[in-house]
Amino acid sequence: MKSAWRYGLAALALLVALAPIYWLVTISLKKEIDQFAYPPSWWSFTPTFEHYGDAFRVRSFGRFLLNSSLVAAGSTLLALGTPAAYALARFRWPGAWGSKIGFWILSTRMLPPIVTIVPLFLMMREARLLNSLTGLGLVYTAFNLPFVIWMMRGFFEEIPPELEEAAMLDGESRAGALFHVVLPLAQPGLAATAIFCSIVAWNEFLFALILTQTEAATTLPVGIASRVTQYEIQWGAMSAAGVVAMVPVLVFAAVVQKYLVRGLSLGAVKG
Amino acid sequence: MRIGLQDAILPYVALCFLTGCGGSPPSLVVAVNAGVEGDALKAAAREFGSAQSLDVEIVDLPYANLFEKELLDLTSRTGAYDVIMIDDPWFPRLAQNDALAPFASQAPDPDFLQSCLDVCRLNGTYYALPYVGNSQLFFYRQDLFGKYGLPAPATWSGVLAAAKKIGAGEKMYGYVMRGAPGNPVVADFLPLFWAFGAEMFSAGGAPAMDSQQGIDALRFMLELGKHSPPGYAGFNADEVSAHLLQSTAAMSINWPAWIAAMDDPAKSKVAGKIEFAPMPSEKRKGVAGLGTWLLAVPAASKHRDRAFQFLYWATSADPMKRAALHGNPPTRRSVFLDPGLRAKFRALPAQLQSLESARPRPRTPRWNEIENAFGIYLSQANAGTLAPDEAMRRAAKDIAGIAAR
Amino acid sequence: MKKLPAGVPWIAPAVGLLLALSIYPLIYSIKVSFTSEAGGFTAAHYARLFQDRLFAVACWQTAEYLTVALVVEFGLGLSLALLVDSLGRGRGVFRAGLLAPMLLPPVVAAVIWRLIYNPQFGVLNGTLRAAGIPAQRLTWTSGESSAMFSVLLVDIWEWTPFLFLLLSAGLQAIPQEPYEAAKIDGASQWQVFRDITLPLLKPTIVLALLLRAMDLARIFDQIFILTQGGPGFATETVSLYIYRTAFRFFNFGYAAAMSFVALALTTIFARALLRGMRAGSAR
Numbered sequence: 001m002k003s004a005w006r007y008g009l010a011a012l013a014l015l016v017a018l019a020p021i022y023w024l025v026t027i028s029l030k031k032e033i034d035q036f037a038y039p040p041s042w043w044s045f046t047p048t049f050e051h052y053g054d055a056f057r058v059r060s061f062g063r064f065l066l067n068s069s070l071v072a073a074g075s076t077l078l079a080l081g082t083p084a085a086y087a088l089a090r091f092r093w094p095g096a097w098g099s100k101i102g103f104w105i106l107s108t109r110m111l112p113p114i115v116t117i118v119p120l121f122l123m124m125r126e127a128r129l130l131n132s133l134t135g136l137g138l139v140y141t142a143f144n145l146p147f148v149i150w151m152m153r154g155f156f157e158e159i160p161p162e163l164e165e166a167a168m169l170d171g172e173s174r175a176g177a178l179f180h181v182v183l184p185l186a187q188p189g190l191a192a193t194a195i196f197c198s199i200v201a202w203n204e205f206l207f208a209l210i211l212t213q214t215e216a217a218t219t220l221p222v223g224i225a226s227r228v229t230q231y232e233i234q235w236g237a238m239s240a241a242g243v244v245a246m247v248p249v250l251v252f253a254a255v256v257q258k259y260l261v262r263g264l265s266l267g268a269v270k271g
Numbered sequence: 272m273r274i275g276l277q278d279a280i281l282p283y284v285a286l287c288f289l290t291g292c293g294g295s296p297p298s299l300v301v302a303v304n305a306g307v308e309g310d311a312l313k314a315a316a317r318e319f320g321s322a323q324s325l326d327v328e329i330v331d332l333p334y335a336n337l338f339e340k341e342l343l344d345l346t347s348r349t350g351a352y353d354v355i356m357i358d359d360p361w362f363p364r365l366a367q368n369d370a371l372a373p374f375a376s377q378a379p380d381p382d383f384l385q386s387c388l389d390v391c392r393l394n395g396t397y398y399a400l401p402y403v404g405n406s407q408l409f410f411y412r413q414d415l416f417g418k419y420g421l422p423a424p425a426t427w428s429g430v431l432a433a434a435k436k437i438g439a440g441e442k443m444y445g446y447v448m449r450g451a452p453g454n455p456v457v458a459d460f461l462p463l464f465w466a467f468g469a470e471m472f473s474a475g476g477a478p479a480m481d482s483q484q485g486i487d488a489l490r491f492m493l494e495l496g497k498h499s500p501p502g503y504a505g506f507n508a509d510e511v512s513a514h515l516l517q518s519t520a521a522m523s524i525n526w527p528a529w530i531a532a533m534d535d536p537a538k539s540k541v542a543g544k545i546e547f548a549p550m551p552s553e554k555r556k557g558v559a560g561l562g563t564w565l566l567a568v569p570a571a572s573k574h575r576d577r578a579f580q581f582l583y584w585a586t587s588a589d590p591m592k593r594a595a596l597h598g599n600p601p602t603r604r605s606v607f608l609d610p611g612l613r614a615k616f617r618a619l620p621a622q623l624q625s626l627e628s629a630r631p632r633p634r635t636p637r638w639n640e641i642e643n644a645f646g647i648y649l650s651q652a653n654a655g656t657l658a659p660d661e662a663m664r665r666a667a668k669d670i671a672g673i674a675a676r
Numbered sequence: 677m678k679k680l681p682a683g684v685p686w687i688a689p690a691v692g693l694l695l696a697l698s699i700y701p702l703i704y705s706i707k708v709s710f711t712s713e714a715g716g717f718t719a720a721h722y723a724r725l726f727q728d729r730l731f732a733v734a735c736w737q738t739a740e741y742l743t744v745a746l747v748v749e750f751g752l753g754l755s756l757a758l759l760v761d762s763l764g765r766g767r768g769v770f771r772a773g774l775l776a777p778m779l780l781p782p783v784v785a786a787v788i789w790r791l792i793y794n795p796q797f798g799v800l801n802g803t804l805r806a807a808g809i810p811a812q813r814l815t816w817t818s819g820e821s822s823a824m825f826s827v828l829l830v831d832i833w834e835w836t837p838f839l840f841l842l843l844s845a846g847l848q849a850i851p852q853e854p855y856e857a858a859k860i861d862g863a864s865q866w867q868v869f870r871d872i873t874l875p876l877l878k879p880t881i882v883l884a885l886l887l888r889a890m891d892l893a894r895i896f897d898q899i900f901i902l903t904q905g906g907p908g909f910a911t912e913t914v915s916l917y918i919y920r921t922a923f924r925f926f927n928f929g930y931a932a933a934m935s936f937v938a939l940a941l942t943t944i945f946a947r948a949l950l951r952g953m954r955a956g957s958a959r
Contacts, residue, residue: 003764010759014773017837021776023799024788036797039806084690087683094681101687108698110946112894114918115935118708118928119701125347142697145690174682203781205897210923213340213351214300214330221783225901226305226332228790235791242784249779254772335904339923346926451818452906502795505818505907513796640925647730650907654820676713 021246028052028239035235051236052244061241063215064223068202068245070133071219075140075201076194081148086178088149089156090164102153109146113206121210131213139211140201147200148193155189156182195256199249220245297328299577302341302352305331307528308403308564311599312356315585325577334358334454338639345370348571353578357399357565359390364636365567371398372568372575380603382588387563387602390631400586401602403564406629407462408621410515410533411522413546415441423546427466427491427553430522434498437521446495447511447520450504452650457642459524460649461560461632464488468554471633471645478670480645481663484554489652489659496653504654516540524550526562530618531598547618549625561629563602600626637673644669709932721933731934733909734917735941737824741913742892745831750885752832753839758869760840761847771844778837786901789830793817793902817903823910827902831895839884846880847873886949893942914938 022042027035029047037045055061088102120139121130129135163185164177172180183190205221212218220241227238301316303309313329320327330352332340338361344351345365357365365371374397379388387401411424415437424430434445449455464471469484479485496503500514512529514520516539532538533545550557566586568578584590588605595601595612600622606612607623632638645666652662712718725731760770777785792800793816801811816826854872863871896915899905905912905920918938922931 006759006763007766010756010763010770013756013759014770016833017774017777020788020792020833021780023792024784027791038797038802040799040802080690080693083686087686091681091683091686093683097681101691105690105694108694110890110942111698111702112915112935112939112942114894114896114915114922115705115932115939116698116701118922118932119704120697121343122347122704123701125349130349131351138693139697142693145694149690199779203783205781205783205900206919209336210343213344213349214297215328216296221781221897224781224787225783226336228333228787228901238787239791242787245784246780249781250776253775253779335924342926343923450907452909453904502815502818504820505815505823510796510818517796637925643920643924647909651820651909654907656820 024239024246025243027235028243032236051240055237055240056244059237060215060218061220061223061237061244064218064220064241065244067133067217068220071136071140072198072202074133074137075144076197080141081145081193082152082183082190083178084145085149085152086156086182089153090161102149105146105149109143117207117210120207124211130211131217133217136208136211136217136219137201139207140197140204143204143207144197144200148197151193151196152186152189155186159185192256195252199252202245202249298325299327299353299574299581300351301327301329301354301356301581302337303329303331303356304337304358304564305333307598308405309356311594311597312402312566312585314597315590315594316354316581318590319581319584341365345569345571348569350569350571350573352569353572353574354581355567355569356402357567359401359561359563359565360632360634360638360642362390362399362565363393363634364639366393366398367636370570372570372572372579373398374400375579382603382605383586384602384604384626386561386627386629386631390561390563390634391565399565399567400582401563402566402586402591404600404602404622404626405526405528405562405564406622406626407458407524407550407559407562408527408530408547408618408625409522409550410525410529410545410547412437412541412544414544415521416546423548424522424551427463427551430551431491431494431498434495434522438498441521443518444500444514444520445498445522447499447506447514447523448492448495448503449506449508449511449524450496450650450653451507453643453646455507455646456504456649456653457632457646458560458562460488460492462524462550462557463492463553465630466551466553466555466557467491471641476674478667478674480670481660481667486660486663489649489663492649493653493659504650515545527600527618527622528598530616547621549621549628559625559629561626561631563626602626635674637676640673641670644673705932706936708928709936711929713927713929718929721930722937724930725933725937730909730912731914731917734912734914735938737909737911738893738895738913738915741824741828741831741895742889744828745835745892746885746889748828748832749836749839749888750881752836753884754843754881756836756840757843757847758873761844774840775837777834778841780834782834782897783901785834786830786898789826789833789898790817790902793826817911818907820907820910823903823907827899827911830898830902831892834898835888835891839888842880842884842887843877846877846884849880850876882949886946889949890942890946893938893945 026042026045028051029049030045031048031050034041034045056065088098093101124130124135127135129138159182163181167177167181168174203221205225208219208222209225212222224238224241224245227234227241299316299320301312303312303316309331313331316327316329319325337356338358341352341355341357342365343349346368348370377397379397379400383401384404387404391397391399391401409424416423416433419433419436419440421433421436422429424433430446436445437443438445449459464485467484467488469482469488470479473479500520508526508529511523511525512532515523515525516532518540530547534542536542550559566582568575568582572578586602588603591601591603592606592609592612595606596615601607607619613619633641635641648657648662648666651657652659657665709721710717710719712720756774760767760774763770792798795801795811795815795818800816801814804811804814815822817823850873854876855868858868858872894915895913896919899911899913899916903911905916914934918931918934921927921934
């Protein structure tokens with residue numbers, strides 16, 4: 001296929017991918033009367049920031065944003081997944097336990113959330129972690145664990161074991177070798193994994209819907225969904241919040257996009 | 272980018288810190304419907320908060336979510352909410368198992384309308400007070416009725432005839448209604464259903480919607496549907512009101528919450544042209560569905576006294592009158608008869624008449640499930656997927672199953 | 677006592693958290709599924725399941741949704757991966773831009789499309805009308821016959837990038853030598869694709885399909901926002917039906933029973949797919 005055609009097709013795909021997102025941004029910037037105007041205008045309107053002010057100052061979206069940020073940051077508890085990934089990559093396991101455990105861990109990701117949600121609600125209530133960011137953070141960390149282990153194992157397996165063995169010969173413990181030798185080399189992988197985990201926590205909806213009750217813990221997705229009411233859809237506030245919810249994700253992903261591809265392809269090839 | 276183990280732990284530590292000392296919990300949490308009906312309570316809550324120097328948090332949720340969250344909070348006794356807004360059909364379910372705190376004074380002010388008070392009782396004890404006096408009204412374009420020499424719509428047959436005439440003569444739809452499954456379609460169907468002499472349950476408690484009257488009512492609804500905008504089987508209140516406001520439909524059942532918008536030139540092309548009437552009759556006198564919003568205090572609330580204080584204050588005459596000035600339908604007779612309000616809101620007498628004689632939906636703890644099942648079949652009938660008699664039969668069968676459990 | 681494998685203390689915290697927050701709730705759920713509303717033991721929930729026509733419809737619709745979405749997303753994703761891979765300069769820009777839809781919170785994506793689909797004020801019908809196409813009958817998510825199609829469209833828009841990403845990664849992992857050899861042999865583009873690209877891509881393909889299928893089977897967020905399962909029952913899926921049974925009708929026992937049956941069905945499907953994966957990667 002000629003080069004111009006290929007670029008044209010790719011550009012068309014790009015347009016289809018981005019046009020709806022652009023539309024959301026324009027809705028968030030249009031006055032109410034422009035939002036419903038016919039024929040719809042894609043760029044000729046006077047922008048206003050009133051919806052952003054409304055959403056974040058008058059309504060509680062500022063708080064939701066803070067909650068989402070805290071939970072996203074706190075859900076990247078790589079400290080749990082990284083040692084496990086290392087153990088699976090390096091240590092010898094009796095029988096086929098190594099891959100069995102690995103598979104079991106991965107299979108927990110396949111659990112539909114709806115199966116565990118009611119017991120989790122009750123457990124959180126007993127532990128007084130209901131409607132709290134800590135509780136939500138714990139749930140998301142457990143959520144992300146399989147992915148962390150899977151990704152980091154792939155990255156660790158890429159690093160030749162000789163380096164740690166050399167360090168251990170010099171007197172380092174195993175943990176020390178992990179810390180001082182392996183992790184610095186695996187930093188891109190760590191960064192990509194951490195960011196991916198944050199994105200998962202940032203975007204999550206069902207658990208946040210059930211486990212939060214008031215402003216203290218409500219996250220952005222739940223806040224946005226609650227603008228879709230029975231009688232009217234509060235388009236202005238919803239789109240402003242939606243734009244703010246999507247910008248950090250897009251920025252982070254752009255930064256880490258290269259490593260995502262590498263990490264996923266490593267995981268794919270190693271299986 | 273150097274990210275080590277320490278950097279992974281740091282955000283988590285920060286998180287714990289911040290959640291730990293992140294502001295004190297609010298003194299009062301009010302759960303409110305995120306729609307027009309909730310606006311008055313939100314304003315009242317803010318006013319109460321500033322007058323009493325209290326930190327009041329308002330949790331506003333869409334209709335279905337509000338029910339779920341309140342149900343979850345009440346049954347698990349988490350005490351997350353101090354004052355909750357209840358749509359009257361939810362009351363039998365939510366008041367079960369002493370989940371709501373009973374009122375200290377069991378002799379409520381007789382100024383409240385009796386029809387509104389009746390839905391606040393369970394086994395004779397009052398657990399709630401009515402706040403938003405919602406009962407359906409029939410909205411119709413008086414100007415067009417006059418133009419075509421049509422009498423005010425007194426019967427459903429008259430409504431259908433008018434819909435045909437107006438639809439043919441003007442470039443618009445004669446009628447519009449809510450067909451979205453669940454609460455919307457059931458609420459809009461019941462007045463028609465009742466007017467045809469049908470009942471949801473027989474005296475013995477068995478489902479009776481597959482009676483001949485019920486099937487006739489559904490057939491009539493489909494007839495009306497032929498003069499309604501396409502896709503009405505998925506409409507909710509915002510679509511219905513939009514059609515009225517944009518003058519693309521001439522008649523509809525609707526809630527008083529929308530009256531203000533109809534007469535607002537900024538939103539409406541038909542300001543002043545819509546008349547609000549009681550429900551049309553047919554085989555039986557027309558009666559509106561009751562949809563009053565109640566206020567109650569969960570038994571597990573940590574701030575019961577303050578919650579009741581707010582509740583009594585918000586439902587007292589003066590605050591309710593102020594809420595009415597912003598369009599909230601009141602529940603006190605004195606507020607309905609207030610001359611200042613009557614001058615400002617021309618539909619108030621019609622609202623009072625409708626509310627006094629309004630009929631609540633069947634009072635059963637399983638109403639939510641029953642409404643859901645009924646709504647699915649009604650919506651399918653309106654979308655043309657099921658024949659009316661088959662839809663009613665299936666509905667009766669499913670609802671019998673639900674009631675039996 | 678036999679010495680524990682050296683890796684155990686490393687793995688213990690992770691396994692512990694998973695046991696606490698994933699496995700224990702699962703076991704608790706099993707118990708709930710055998711509990712009647714009064715509190716005693718009963719298998720009635722499972723019995724009811726086999727007579728519940730609505731559950732069968734929900735399962736069927738979920739399967740329908742899964743199949744169509746998977747096929748289309750895979751086809752489009754593969755085409756895009758091949759297309760972008762073949763571009764010279766600016767590949768990174770296209771790749772980054774095309775990933776955008778899948779990075780959005782699914783709630784935001786659903787909200788965007790709810791805006792777009794609104795029959796009166798949405799930009800889709802608005803643009804069609806402005807172009808002269810009569811859009812009155814196009815009700816998208818409000819119409820019973822078009823709702824499933826509309827919801828699928830959203831899923832395809834949102835998740836084709838995911839397939840695109842995985843397949844791009846897989847394409848990049850393929851070494852250059854076979855291609856160079858084929859060039860020397862004078863193979864046509866189609867032959868190259870069929871005999872080199874596809875076989876080498878197979879493990880990635882299976883993995884991508886598996887991952888996406890798992891997520892599709894428990895689809896919830898978008899449908900919750902777009903249609904809540906309606907109109908009628910037109911877009912009801914298993915997750916939604918379970919959610920409603922649990923949280924609107926407060927029937928946890930029945931919801932738990934349903935979720936286990938759903939889990940069983942998806943596990944069977946996953947094993948079949950995995951068997952295909954093991955057969956494919958004989959290296």
